[in-house]
Amino acid sequence: MEYPFDIIEKKWQSIWQEKKIFQAVDLSEKTKxxxxxxxxxxxxxxxxxxxSNYSIADAISRFKLMDGYNVMQPMGYDSFGMPAENYAIRHRTHPRLSTDDSIKVMKKQFKMMGFGIDWTREVSTCHPEYYRWGQWLFKRMYEKGLVYRKSSYVNWCNSCKTVLANEQVEEGRCWRCEEPVRQKELEQWFFRITEYAEELLDFSSVINWPERVKxxxxNWIGKSKGTNIHFHLSGSDEIITVFTTRPDTIFGCTFMALPPEHPLVASWLKGQDDNSPIVRFCNKVINEDKIKRTAExxxxxxxxxxxFAINPVNGEKVQIWITNYVLMEYGTGxxxxxxxxxQRDxxxxxxxxxPIKIVIxxxxxxxxxxxxxxxxxDPGILVNSEQFNGMKSEESKASITHWMEDNGTGEEAITYRLRDWGISRQxxxxxxxxxxYCQRCGVVLVPDDELPVKLPEQLELGNTTTNPLLSAAEWINTPCPNCGGPARRETDTMDTFVDxxxxxxxxTDAQNEKGPFxxxxxxxxxxxxxxxGGIEHxxxxxxxxxFFHKFMRDIGLxxxxxxxxRLLTQGMVTKDGAKMSKSKGNVVDPQYILDRFGADTVRVFMLFASPPEKDIEWSDEGVKGAFRFLNRLWRLFAEKIDILQGTENVVVSxxxxDEELDKLxxxxxxxVKKVLDDIERMQYNTAIAAIMEHLNNIYACKNKKLHDxxxxxxxxxxCRVVPQLxxxxxxxxxxxxxxxxGYKQLIHNYGIPTYSPEFLEKELVNYVIQIMGRIRGKLEIAADASPAExxxxxxxxxxxxxxxxxxxVKKVIIIPKKLISIVL
RNA sequence: GCGAAAGUGGCGGAAUUGGCAGACGCGCUGGACUUAGAAUCCAGUGGGAUCACUCCUGUAGGGGUUCGAGUCCCCUCUUUCGCACCA
Incomplete structure (x- = not known):
């Protein structure tokens, strides 16, 4: 007989809802x-x-609830984005409709899983009440000088018809659709995340983040210390600054390399014949796939x-070459x-x-x-470097840089690999x-009291060659908030990562209508x-x-x-060793498992299968094992209910x-101790294993006659500690x-179970006896026996x-309560 | 190439500080119950030698430190992930 999980789960879900036990209290006295x-x-x-993800979160949340904290576990939906729009284009519908349908279904499933969510704080990023404050934050960022607009070559996905941030390009392909990414020149809005590069390298304010993520x-921010060196352009006042991490090799510089995108190159090409070798080379490289171009x-x-450029340290004339291996975006370009x-040079x-000149x-x-x-x-000794000859290359870096600082030809510089975050999406x-955009006033921000700028509901989504908002004529044309003259709205939307x-x-303040919070x-x-969440982020x-958090801090929010x-990066759920995906046909639908075995079984399986940060290999048999365990527990209580009921204030000392009961x-x-410890270090798999083991121990005593x-x-x-654990x-x-x-209150009101250290002390302890490191016997002896004994x-x-x-016998080593090692 | 993590039975995994390797679960084998099956309960289950006692062997491979190594040190191999012409 299977335990009636469906009845039980529905029953408690409605009681929890009724008693509002998951509603977090703002500004409560309790620890949050x-x-x-x-x-x-x-x-x-x-x-x-x-x-898997939410089962982990709920385990933490429930435990903290039991432990008396004011727990908040909210939920919402990252509901803007391309899949809904693509779906709408294909099915000639509106993304809002499919999005709302999805949310309805998923919310129902969240409830069926029994997650302790405070639904009063629900947010959905596609709702104007939410994105209004995203727009508001954009304005604050603009006012702080952290938003700017510029034309630049951007990563373009021709399948998604939009721009991608560097972070969204994976091995030259779009992170969503895997289409190869091309370069396209566009006017884009950027967030100046690089302003915070230095602070983002500082993890001293996080308590516990995986080393891997840090x-x-x-590496992504890619700080590198070096020197900026100024070269004069021969026969001109023009100065070209280079960034180098190897100022020690400056005397060995025999040419200078520029990318075709360099502004100086553009000025040289002006007026040149389109068919000249230089122009043709530059055009070819610029239009080349950036990823291919930067591949090793x-x-x-x-x-x-x-x-020619003049090397400032020795006045040598060096050729300037236009190359495909220098990046305009890095350093000084x-x-x-x-x-x-x-090696590249x-x-x-x-x-x-x-020419090649050895200087180290x-x-x-x-x-x-x-x-x-x-x-x-590698490092070495400087040669052919005038007054620096004989110096160790590592030491000479600082000396050469200081010398250049003194004569104004260079200075210390720091460069980051991190680029500003392009947030415009077409x-x-x-x-x-x-x-x-006003014809007279230029770029004008929409006044706060006119926010949110709502998306127009009626428009043609089928046209995939241009930005969809361009077809919303009524929406685009709007009077300038400044001068009242004719003006147009920005038709790009923000990257959903902004939301x-x-x-x-x-x-923390989800329903606030006067501010973001x-x-x-x-x-x-x-x-x-x-x-x-997943490591992929x-x-x-x-x-x-x-970045946003630090910005919000800096404007006093x-x-x-x-x-x-604290951050936990949980693993994926795999089947047959691969991530579940429709294309691989290895998807298991949680709904089926939920209907067949119930939420508790799925949750126990997920947490038991492996530690949370590792991948979980899906196993139908494993799920049955979790189900069997819960049934076994259910049967124990069903069978022994007469003994177990009415048990307030059980004190056993x-x-x-009886030896077996003493062991029990x-x-x-x-x-209890083991499970509390394991929960503390987020090892839910071993916590559940310990509970299973304990249940086995109870089963061993189940049919004993209890004398007093x-x-x-x-x-x-x-038995009583089992549901608590x-x-x-x-x-x-x-x-x-x-x-x-027989308890009248919900279980969490009774707190986490406690244990008495006195019962963890055994009267008899087991020793393993080793002779020269090999096990040769075991000894059971009184815990207080003397070493000699x-x-x-x-x-x-x-x-x-x-x-x-x-x-x-040369020596006997005794490790208390564990081991006796005899050395011969 | 650089950086990081990992490698333990047939499988998922455990071993928290150098102290009984394989907890717990799955699977498998045997038994009980049953007309039979399912379910359940009990027992066994790294490999090898042995009737047994017990012994040998075993944590990717090789070496080392130690009374004692899955754990520490050195070398090699493999896998996964991140970055990758970053000056």
């Missing part, structure tokens, strides 16, 4: 605990990844510009080439017959120009950018105590959210430095003569069993004597 898992994109129905972000295998190509000590110089000698002094097959990039289904960069703060509530709840959402104090009492206290009140109470207490993982069944025991007993064992074999 804010649990958040990344909100879902409303994609139709819940998938296993959601189930490293990924650090791509051969280095270039063309001599006909111009110009490189001093030192072929002897840089070396290859290039060899190919085009440019190996410690063995054996570097010879003719013999070089690759650049020498799509309909996103937050409108609150900007108006998700501050939602964690909106939850109030400082008081934000400061009460933030930072999020535990954030949970390490350099996207998690970086953007940190928030007091804290970081949005997420003192010694008990030990198991009870041991398991003490024995009976030991048994009762062993299991509550974070299988809350419905736990609640049901708890009420069966232990040694005597151990040595007296027959198998021990056999292996000592008459040899002299």
């Amino acid at each position: 605990y804010y649990v958040l898992s990344m909100f879902p994109y409303p994609s139709g129905t819940l998938h296993m990844g959601h189930v 490293i990924m972000q650090t 295998e791509t051969t280095k190509e270039g063309i001599f510009s006909g111009h 110009a490189v001093m080439a030192v072929p002897a000590h840089d 070396f290859e290039f110089a060899r190919k085009y017959g440019i 000698q190996t410690p063995a002094q054996n570097l010879k120009l003719e013999a070089m097959t690759s650049a020498y990039t 799509r309909y289904w996103g937050t409108p950018i609150p900007v108006i 998700s960069s501050w939602y964690f703060a909106r939850y 109030t400082r008081k509530k934000a400061d009460y709840w933030l930072p999020v105590d535990q954030y949970i 390490a350099c996207m959402h998690l970086l953007y959210a940190r 928030i007091g804290s430095n970081e949005p997420f104090a 003192g010694s008990v003569s 009492r030990y198991s009870t206290h041991f398991t 009140v003490t024995e009976k109470n030991i048994f009762i207490q062993s 299991l509550y974070p993982f299988a809350p419905h069944l736990s609640e049901e069993l708890w009420s069966l025991l 232990i040694e005597r007993e151990a040595l007296s064992l027959a198998n021990v004597q056999k292996h000592i074999n008459g040899k002299k």
